[in-house]
Amino acid sequence: MDRIILHSDCNNFFASVECVSKPEYKNVPLAVSGDREARHGIILAKNEIAKSYGVKTAEPIWQAKQKCPNLVTVPPHHELYEEYSEKINKIYVDYTDQVEKFSVDESWLYVTGSTKLFGDGKTIADTIRERVKRELGISVSIGVSFNKVFAKLGSDYKKPDATTVISRENYKDILYPMPVSAMIFAGRKTCEALLKCNIKTIGDLANADSGLLAKKLGKQAEMLVRYARGEDDEPVGHFYDKREIKSIGKGMTFSRNLLGRDDIAKGVMTLSDNIAHQMREKNIKCNTVTVHIKDTDLKTIARQKTLESPTYLTKDIYKVAMEIIEENWKSDEPIRMITVTGSNFQDAEFGGQVNLFDLDFNDEKREKLELAIDKLRDRYGKGSITSANVINNDIGIDYE
Template sequence: MRNILHVDMNAFYASCEQAKNKNLKGKPVLVAGDPCKRHGIVLTASYEARKFGIKTGMPNWQAKALCPDAVFLKPDFDCYTQFSINMINILKEFSPLVEQFSIDEAWVDITGCEKLFGNPLEIADKIQKKIKNNLDLPCSIGISENKLVAKMASELKKPMGITYLPLSDIKDVLWPLDVHELIWIGSARERKLKSLGIYTIGNLANTPLSFLIELFGKCGRDIYYFANGIDLSPVRPYATDAKSFGNTITLPDDYTDTEDIKRALLCLSEMVGNRMRKHNFMGKTINLIVKDSNFKTITRSCSINYTVLTEDIFETSLRLFMENYPSGFKIRMLGVSISNLVKIDKEAQICFFQDLRYEKLKKLNTVVDKIREKYGFDIISRGLTLTGEIIKKTSPLSSMKNFDPRVHSYFKI
């Protein structure tokens, strides 16, 4: 029998802000857009703010009406990324099998680690206390025999809860819950299921498999298994079977300024490149994902020579943006990913004319990765992410065809 933990950080962005600024402790903190802009939304609300009924996705004006004393802060993604890295490093002290699911949650397979650290409840308690003591961040932990049920369990007690949910108890604990509480049941599927009289997870678990497959195709099989607590997937510490690496940022309000968008694309490219190099992959196809002010998703892709370079990812994603989105286009979410992956030095053929440039920039990227791993992600930054002034003075941004970020890359330590 496996013992799987799901560690879920509580009100992560707001908790990070409270951890780095002790004066915010106990105050209603909202990580959001500019509170003076009515169209900004709340990205994360601290638990002090949630007592007023404030929720993620709520417009700023509505949140301010509910809690006039709320502290509005713009998101600091570099800070949150560093806290996330530190959290994962703590988890790795208890097991080598750690799979990060998002910036604020991860699974840990502690099977076989009990003789070192105690039973699953004791291990969960040690992890929770160490994250709190070392990072000053709260988290909730779910424990079960598979990843799915462990994740569901971590949702049951927040904040700072620990829940052990064996598979034998899912009928009593999970089946009475609303069907939308099941992982990967979105609003469209929820409406479809409820229109057919399927209101709870238990209703879904007892629906014939063949009917769900007819209703949702291959996804119907997964939904049926999930409702019945069946999940055989392992905790994957390494992306050996990865199809792509990607990161997204939901912006605090509608962005139209090209300089702000470029800085966001560079931050995303940094994170994607770092993860790809860490797992020893190269990629060929750069994908740009954009959601507009109406949350309509538009994607564009472009294939280049195989690369591990942040510069190549940024240059291509920036070109895709400039070629496909008019000036003043309102952006709410940006995403960058790289796909068509191969293991480095095994299957990819590097363009002969790029060998010298490639090797020099690969060494530079590797050095930056090592500095960040040792001292923190935000210890070293490119000039473009700090201010647009350096780039404006050194490159003809009015003509993006002439802009080469491989030439105009500046670092500050």
């Protein structure tokens, strides 16, 4: 028997949560936007009213306001979204314990064994949609299919508040005319490269020679072809698997106080490398990075940042941790201890939200590199590979 998998995606999630938690936002065009001060202040989510003005996710705030002068913009409240996410996933768990969170507002549900109790896949999807709407005021779109990728494409197919069944009988009719950019993990650069190979639709992708494509575009292309053909047998994870780990952190009291950016960079690189390695071992990516800084009076400050997309790469964690420190610490003030912590984890299998923030080939290469480094370290010891700037340091970083 075929598997039955749902992919449930909350519609306009951030904006929906803002609107249900604050009634005054209910009937106004509203968008959740990134840091307005920052250069890249962009729209992260918008409600249906804002959408009707043509406001788009990922466009700059100024551009959105040109289309919709009355647009209310609010900063993201990630903790609130996590709370709602938790409540929504708890509803899912009533129908199966195999719930795998893909991101704060998307989950896969493996319901093959649940049909005797709750009806077929579509019935379960409709029941869940009704419940989430009634109990939390949030609408969801759900795809029902025999694999995870098609279930995900199904949830994207019709929004808001809809169930789409992608079956063995209809998948070619529904999915194959869709542009290749609709395929999960086909980021902007990947799509550009595919277009150059005359692959415009998901159907073209399914019919492509995957060996040839892999030669041109790398291994990722092979995976995309398999996905387009419906050959995805990835299992749905269990709800509680990754959730037990709340955070992974590493702190270090240095052999002398750190002073200046170069010193700090060495320390932060080592700590980032340590926690990123642990995350890769566990195959999880963090969405939040926290830095604790202890000064010479042993006073500690803690600051955190939510990432634009989840990561387990050293360079990403390093970059954010350095940003946090640069924004919150004068580099001429001595530092006694730094701790870098990753939290707010998700399964790494599917790479996270790639629709907004492209998984480009550079990232793919970087990921391969860091995974290769892990293997070498497993074999030859941690000291076998170290950042150039950390070798021969005098701040007490010691690789055994």
